[in-house]
Amino acid sequence: MSKGKGNDTSLSRRDFVKTGAVAGLGATGLGGLVSCAASGQEGGQAWDRTADFVIVGAGTAGLAGAVSALEHGASVIIVEANYDIGGHGILSGGRVNLGGGTSLQRTHGVEDSADHVFEDWINHESLQSRYSDRAMVRAFADENASTFEWLVENGVDFQDTLISSGGMVERQSRAFQWPVYEELITSYPTRHGSGLIRALEKKARENGAEILLLHKMTRLVREAPTSGRVLGIVAEHEGEEVRLRGTKGTLLATGGHTSNVHFRRMFDPRLTEEYQVAGEPYTPQAADGELAAMAIGASLWSTANQTMEAGSWISKTAHIGTRWGYGNLVWLPDSPMFDRTPGSGLSEVDWQNAIMVTDMGRRFYDETGRGHGFYNAALAYHGNPNKLDGGGPIWAIFDADAVARQGWEIGPPYVDPAGDWFFMADTIAELARSIRSPYQTAPMPPAALEETVARYNSFVDSGIDEDFGKPTPRNRIGRPPFYAAWSTPILHDSLTGLRTNPRAQVMDLNGEVIPGLYCAGETQGGFAQHGLARCIVFGRIAGREAALDGQMV
Ligand SMILES: Cc1cc2nc3c(=O)[nH]c(=O)nc-3n(C[C@H](O)[C@H](O)[C@H](O)COP(=O)(O)OP(=O)(O)OC[C@H]3O[C@@H](n4cnc5c(N)ncnc54)[C@H](O)[C@@H]3O)c2cc1C
Structure with a gap:
């Protein structure tokens, strides 16, 4: 490849990986975070930081949740375990399976509707849809077209083409690749996911989101071990604990469980440790969200979807x-x-x-x-x-x-x-x-x-x-x-995860909502769809729901 052999930025990024420093687009310097004054105390907990909405994972669902919560007036802090944002989203091909009557579809003379999207995603012929939770698919279908327009409004640039994704009509579109070479993580020239993810990151930062890199969520804080409201999270940063309070909610968007051998073998005994995982070594998706939520009483949902190898789950x-x-x-x-x-x-x-x-x-x-x-x-x-x-x-x-x-x-x-x-x-x-x-x-x-x-x-x-x-x-x-x-x-994908309702609220083993806890992306169960679209739609729903909690009509 011709690009960037002598590129200082790529060198410094490599140094950065080694030193574990904080980087990224306009990254926040956080040396003082742990020592900063606690911003309050609640439920017997001292908090290092407080925001309306605390998001775990700066990947596809997390960034969509951030942009959405911010536009509804909530303040946002995102914790991200990796040295940079993006997760699998930034490594992806940036093909976004959203339709239902988008402006792009209209330009190409394609007629589509929320009902068509719904029908396609409950289609019995496909393993991705056969056993998907209909309430989840309905919410997805109803928000398809508006989510596509919302991405465009928030700076995601899509190519002027539609790609067939196997449904009734053409509805998949592809983001342009982010134009800055030093933002590339892989040498392969077509990682269009950067166009989606960097645009959402840019918008989230412009609107005031704080992104704490190299902060790994280790557990959730709930009023009582398995009852009451989720108050926030505990993260680990450079060996220290950081406690973050989310007054309106906490979003788990940690990307699923493909890299966690113990977790994945619960669904499929064959998946022993030698399997490769798409996305590694950039971000291992280690079931951190699922495990933290299960520890405070959350339920998984539709676990058989994982075992049935829907879509490109194993390649x-x-x-x-x-x-x-x-x-x-x-x-x-x-x-x-x-x-x-x-x-x-x-x-x-x-x-x-x-x-x-x-x-x-x-x-x-x-x-x-x-x-x-x-x-x-x-x-x-x-x-x-x-x-x-x-x-x-x-x-x-x-x-x-x-x-x-x-x-x-x-x-x-x-x-x-x-x-x-x-x-x-x-x-x-x-x-x-x-x-x-x-x-x-x-x-x-x-x-x-x-x-x-x-x-x-x-x-x-x-x-x-x-x-x-x-x-x-x-x-x-x-x-x-x-x-x-x-x-x-x-x-490749996690096709099961935490049970939520269509408002992206996490539910417990009795089918009750866990107040203050949301989930989106591959960490969310119930809908076995591969890829970005459901992560963005439910991330957007979660951000809006948390920001407007109690004010919804
Ligand atoms: C190579 C590749 C190509 C793909 N191409 C496409 C495509 O073209 N179209 C499509 O629809 N889908 C595609 N996908 C799938 C799509 O990228 C994912 O389904 C989607 O990005 C998942 O979004 P997410 O938010 O659930 O997880 P991610 O985007 O992976 O984000 C999760 C984030 O959470 C962070 N995290 C995890 N644990 C913690 C913790 N404890 N504390 C703090 N942060 C944590 C991770 O570091 C990561 O940044 C592709 C995937 C891969 C790997």
């Missing part, structure tokens, strides 16, 4: 031989994330050049398949009792001819042959023996890998994959050196 890795291989996130040296990765991986894999094997050295599906082959992998584990509880590592196996055909460069910054995610050897048996990953709990049996490769080569000779039907297997794996590259599937 095939795109870059092999690295820990983080999500399609559109390429962590090259000009990315501030590069220091946190073992390399950007080998890209544009033609799966005719490689096979995938389990940690036991066995193939389990047609590698050219679009999906990740999870179900087939599970079947492949049949008879291996050690692996019935999880997917296990998956390795791409290929040879020197494949490297030549792909034009790959073996070595940094792409792969690290001295690390845990990429191995090479002169024979197949040596390759199996060389694999030493933290997740490869037992050695790969060399004989099994030899047998797998020999059998695959026989399919290349005959032109028929008798085991998994790979269409005309083309290339033998025969010329040393041989390679093994990390290729485990990637978890």
Whole structure:
């Protein structure tokens, strides 16, 4: 890429990651926060800071909630655990699935309505919508068009195109990328999420929001452990506790639970620790909001949505031989994330050049398949009792001819042959023996890998994959050196989370509202829709509801 090799800003951002200083667009210097005078006492608690609305997480839902609360007259403090704002939102493709009769749809002659949006999102044919909570979908549908216009009014610039998102009509639009190069987090040039997120950040700051970076919420404060109003939060900043009071409410917008192995395995026992997560290493979504709310009595909602793999919840890795291989996130040296990765991986894999094997050295599906082959992998584990509880590592196996055909460069910054995610050897048996990953709990049996490769080569000779039907297997794996590259599937969305009502108020195990507590984004359960749209709509609802609490007609 041509941009920014000598760019000081990207260097300073990298230094910043290392030093843990506070950065970001107009970031607030907070050295004095912990020592500042307590701004009040309530419920026996001393507070370091007070605002009408305290928001946890400066990502998609949190920033939407901030802009919304501010326009309704509330003061806002956002705490953000990361060194910069944005979460998954800023890494996203910026494709926003909002319709219902927007000005953009009208320009393109597309007729749509809230009812059409509703019908699409309760459609039984789609797993994303089949089991979604109808009251939540109705609220989403009713606020679709107005939320799109609201984004535009608040500075989000959308391309003049509509993209089909699989519903009755075209309704997905894409934000322009934020124009400032040094705001880029990934090297990949199409992270349009920055156009959405930086615009919301800009508006929130202009209207007075304070954003406290490197502040990680650790718990909620409620009047009594599981009853009464939620008063605010406790966050951790540089080893100190900071107590923040939200007089009108607290919004949990922490982005879901994909990175929390204990949490995700409650819904799906297969999702053991070796899975990759889209968005890491920029922001791990660790279920902090869910756990804090559950600790004060909140309920989860529609948890089966997670297990059913709706939408793109689990996807095939795109870059092999690295820990983080999500399609559109390429962590090259000009990315501030590069220091946190073992390399950007080998890209544009033609799966005719490689096979995938389990940690036991066995193939389990047609590698050219679009999906990740999870179900087939599970079947492949049949008879291996050690692996019935999880997917296990998956390795791409290929040879020197494949490297030549792909034009790959073996070595940094792409792969690290001295690390845990990429191995090479002169024979197949040596390759199996060389694999030493933290997740490869037992050695790969060399004989099994030899047998797998020999059998695959026989399919290349005959032109028929008798085991998994790979269409005309083309290339033998025969010329040393041989390679093994990390290729485990990637978890993308949280499709379950906290129970809320359509006003984004969190509810307890008895179905009662927990006063003062709101939730939006992937931390919110009930609606299995992938992506930005529901996060923005319910963030906006939460901000408005909290600001106008008691004044709604
Ligand atoms: C690579 C990628 C591409 C995507 N592309 C699209 C797309 O084109 N269209 C689409 O619709 N969706 C897309 N998505 C999904 C979309 O980005 C997410 O669904 C959405 O951003 C989630 O919003 P959120 O507010 O729930 O979480 P986030 O935007 O992730 O924000 C959560 C924030 O909370 C912070 N946080 C977490 N815990 C704490 C804590 N304890 N204290 C303080 N802060 C905390 C995190 O650091 C983070 O900044 C994509 C996702 C990824 C990863």
